[in-house]
Amino acid sequence: MKPFLKQMARMVVPSAARAWWADRRLTALSRDEDFQKAGRDFVRWMIEVADLQPHHRVLEPGCGLGRNALPLIEYLRDGGSYDGFDILQGEIEWATRNISAAHPHFRFQHAHIYNKYYNILDGCPSTEYRFPYEAESFDFVFLGSVFTHMLRADVEHYLDEIARVLKPGGRCFITYYLLNDERRSNGTAARFPQPTAASCTIRSDRNGKSPTMKPKCAPLTRRAA
Numbered sequence: 001m002k003p004f005l006k007q008m009a010r011m012v013v014p015s016a017a018r019a020w021w022a023d024r025r026l027t028a029l030s031r032d033e034d035f036q037k038a039g040r041d042f043v044r045w046m047i048e049v050a051d052l053q054p055h056h057r058v059l060e061p062g063c064g065l066g067r068n069a070l071p072l073i074e075y076l077r078d079g080g081s082y083d084g085f086d087i088l089q090g091e092i093e094w095a096t097r098n099i100s101a102a103h104p105h106f107r108f109q110h111a112h113i114y115n116k117y118y119n120i121l122d123g124c125p126s127t128e129y130r131f132p133y134e135a136e137s138f139d140f141v142f143l144g145s146v147f148t149h150m151l152r153a154d155v156e157h158y159l160d161e162i163a164r165v166l167k168p169g170g171r172c173f174i175t176y177y178l179l180n181d182e183r184r185s186n187g188t189a190a191r192f193p194q195p196t197a198a199s200c201t202i203r204s205d206r207n208g209k210s211p212t213m214k215p216k217c218a219p220l221t222r223r224a225a
């Protein structure tokens, strides 16, 4: 649906009916096998590639309805916790009802950000969005297919915010859509988008300059469940 029509539907359809419909749609999605497998793959990569530990405090900007939070429920313990935020209000409400209610150390927040597809009427630009967390409060930040949807200035601002909320020595694990010559020439780029991981240690100089990163990029391969 076109963004404008979507926004109009949001204004005229009663919120209870929207919530009912969103709940059905998102519950069905959360039970989809491919959806669950993708979440398990991401969590495996967080552990194998970026050394996520069970006691870590994890932040996931652009968490959606919690595809990656769901498999993390079993893994994070001994003080480990999860916070996620997203611009999609329905997804955040679903995750709060279906995940946080039973696992209070998993928390979700709606980010009121302008987006030309999802929220065209109000919200602040991504470049001005301050993550709603104290400085140095997370050991691990994960972004799965989020920067793919953002422009350079937004990404630079988010990296500053990630550096602010990460504890010293904390880790950030980001996936990007890789479009290189090999994938262009054999056509797989279009047919089978394969995530690429950039595992970075982000250090902020805390003087208002951009964070420095030491990226270690590696293609990730999907494995049978």
Ligand SMILES: C[S@@+](CC[C@H](N)C(=O)[O-])C[C@H]1O[C@@H](n2cnc3c(N)ncnc32)[C@H](O)[C@@H]1O
Residues within 6 Å of the ligand: 061, 062, 063, 064, 065, 066, 067, 068, 085, 086, 087, 088, 111, 113, 126, 143, 144, 145, 146, 149, 150, 154
């Ligand atoms: C491809 S989905 C991935 C969702 C989730 N990371 C996962 O792996 O299931 C991209 C997500 O990024 C969110 N997003 C896009 N722009 C954002 C922004 N500026 N801040 C936070 N989330 C954003 C979208 O709403 C969407 O939920």
